[in-house]
Amino acid sequence: MTKEEALKTYFGYDAFRGGQEPVINALLSGRDALAIMPTGAGKSVCYQIPALLLPGITLVVSPLVSLMRDQVTQLVQMGVPAAFLNSSLTFKQYLLALSRAKEGRYQIIYVAPERLETEGFLDFACHANISLVAVDEAHCISQWGQDFRPSYLNIPAFLEKLSRRPPLGAFTATATPEVREDIEKLLGLQDPLRVTTGFDRKNLYFEVREPADKRLELLELVRSRPDQCGIVYCSTRKAVEEVCGLLQEAGVSATRYHAGLEPEERQRNQEDFLYDRARVMVATNAFGMGIDKSDVRYVIHYNMPKDIESYYQEAGRAGRDGLPSNCILLYSGRDVRTAQFLIEHGESREELDAETAERLRERDMQRLRKMVGYCRTRYCLRQYILQYFGETAPDTCGTCWNCLHNFEEVDVSREARAILRCVIETGQHFGVSVIAETLCGAETDKVRKYHMDEEDTYGLLRDLTQKEVRDRIRFLIDEGVLALSPGPYPVVLLGERAEDAVLGGLYMRTVKEERPAARRPIPEELDxxxxxxxxxxxxxxxxxxxxxxxxxxxxxxxxxxxxxxxxxxxxxxxxxxxxxxxxxxxxxxxxxxxxxxxxxxx
Missing domain, CATH: 1.10.150.80 (HRDC domain)
Incomplete structure (x- = not known):
């Protein structure tokens, strides 16, 4: 059977997608491969086709139980003998699956990285005819990746213990150039074929909103899509509980998923979503990796993620079938503070020395700043994402919210000088909101408490709303004219380019005219x-x-x-x-x- 025949016979497709065929050819010829393909681009086909054509067993190292279960279910539906070995199996089930594996009854076996070092599995692997090893979510091996897992570092040692080193394929959807180098080095890839198909998912529509009331905004978004499946991501377990309760009270068929639930409930809720018994899944980032539900029509981020990698991976769970789907992020300044807190007080990394842990924390903060930049940019959202991952992209895509709206360049030099003067006058001791309240002449508790109404700049920009002033402050921060101090309660400081505000000529992009119908065009509906x-x-x-x-x-x-x-x-x-x-x-x-x-x- 040829690879084309296998694709048609088992998967029902007439042609390979971009990047798949060269990776398959490399692995079939015994060459290592590193494939960077976005979510929904068909990474699994790159190792499943070789698994069907090679004589022995293909091992797929995968980080999550849900990913393995879903992949195996689909393979069995296609007539491919496959199994998984992970902690979800009872000891008796595990022994039975391992016994069948030794009998050669499976062509593909999914295994958790922690399992590679166990005595029973090692004994099986050393005596089995393993023709290919595929490492999924390969970015997990890098300390600079967004989801570092120390167990991935054991993969090279496992390969050395095999009687013969099979070709090794490494696959991931999100990896910066630095992380790609780490994957290649730490896995010990030998003269690998390197394939990057591009991160652009043309069927996805991107939008960032900054609503006054997130709850009302979310209800409007979900209610306007009553027959569609969607995922709502929240940054904390508490937010998941609140948002799921909000949707359920509004009559929405919703369920929840986070690490604080009992395993049985997580599994039940996940299956309710996969089997369409619940239309909306409200979850933390613990949900979704490897979930191949193709008809998710929208992904809404109720809170901003900590980095672009996480956002793009989670947003990419929409529209895996190639049909138009929406990715909408509901942004607020509180999200930034929450993300900073999670970085500062997240899981301790006991396996790392203090210096490395501090470097990783600073790298996480850099990623957070890039994520905030995405939420604030007035330019093409798609271009922002693609450039982050090292790709060149046109200035406009014509399909994200920013590109579908009419912007104009507004001279904000006058406002910039007023803001700079206020920051200097108040000693660089206050945050964005207090500076905006002062300049707008607001009569708030904080203004009175700190006697801001006695400053010369009080009310200097009363012709603007507080939101408009906050937008200009954030623009000046992005431009380096101003800066924010580190920590959970940042204050506005002078930036490296503060003199530019004095010189003038600062232009900011603002929405000129709303276009109510400005949404990604949907293809012709069925008659x-x-x-x-x-x-x-x-x-x-x-x-x-x-x-x-x-x-x-x-x-x-x-x-x-x-x-x-x-x-x-x-x-x-x-x-x-x-x-x-x-x-x-x-x-x-x-x-x-x-x-x-x-x-x-x-």
Missing amino acids: GAQAELFGRLRALRAQLARRQGVPAYAVFSDKTLRELAVVRPRTIDELRSVSGIGDAKARRYGKQFLAELSAFED
Whole structure:
């Protein structure tokens, strides 16, 4: 069987996506490979196809139980013998799976990195014919990655203990150039093929909002999408509880996920979301890695993440099927303080010396500043993300909120001089809000407490709103005219470019005119008959999924059902021509779907 035949037979696709084929060719020829591909770009196919064609076993090192379970479920649906070995199995289940592995009954085995050093698994691995090792989420091996896991450092030692070193493939969705170098060095990749397909997900629409009331904004966003699946990310367990309760009280079918829940509830809630029993998942960043639910139409960040890597990975869980999907971040200054607190008081890294731990903390702070920059930029959001990951990008994408709105360059030199004067006059002792209140002539408790109403700059910018002044202060911070002190309660300081405010000529981008219809254009909707048929096919899919105890998307994706509703195949052969329908699925579900299509025609 060729790789093209395997792709069609098992996955139901006629052609490889960008970057997949060279990685597959390298691994099949025995060469190591490093693949950087965004979420939803098909990284798993890069090692699953070689696993089907190579004679022995492929080991996939993966960090999360949910990732393994989901991948194995889909492989079994496609007719591929696969299993996972991790802590979710009872000891008896683990021994049974290991025994079957020794008998050669699996082509692909997913394993947690911690398992590599156990005596029983090592004994199996040293006697098995391992033809390929794939390391998923490879950024976890780097201390400079956003999700460092010390257990990943044991992978090279495990490979040395094997009787023969198989080719090694390393895969990740988010890695800066520095992290890529770390992956290659620490895993000991030998003359690897390096493939970076690009981080751009053209089907995703990006937007940052700064609402006065996040709760109301979130309710509006979710209620406007009643039939869509979505994920709402929060930065803390407490926020997850509050937001999930808010949605449930509003009649939204929502569930929750965070590390403070019992494992049984986490598993149950995750399955409710995967099986469409709950339309919205409210979660911390503990949820989502490896969850291959293809029909997530929106990801809303209720709180700003700590770094661009985390944001893009989490946002990328929308639209994995390639259909238009929304990524919306609800930003507030409080998010910055929360993120700073989590960095300062996060999990202790006992395995690191004090100097390294401090360097990592400072690196986390640098990442946070980049994340804040994303939330504040008036320029193309897509360009900001792509440039962060080392890619060149056009000035405008035409599909993010910033590009779809009409901006103008406004001279803020007058306001900048007033702000600078206020900061100097008050001794560089106050935060953004107090400076804005003072300049706008507000009569607040803090203004009275600190006698700010006695300053010469009190009310100097009363022609602007406090939000407009805060926006200008943040612009000056981004430009280096001002700076913020470190710590949980930052105060406004003079920046390296403070003299620029005196010289003038400072221009800030502001929204000139709102365009109510400015949203990412949705492709043509299915017509009346097609939409009705699509609904019937979804109902059939749900029925078959419940009967087999698998998520609906493991039967067919929404994209496949839409194509079925348009093409309306009449035979099994015609059915196989539809994207996403391989031989195993055609045999398993073909008759039922053809019968439904035929009944609709009648």
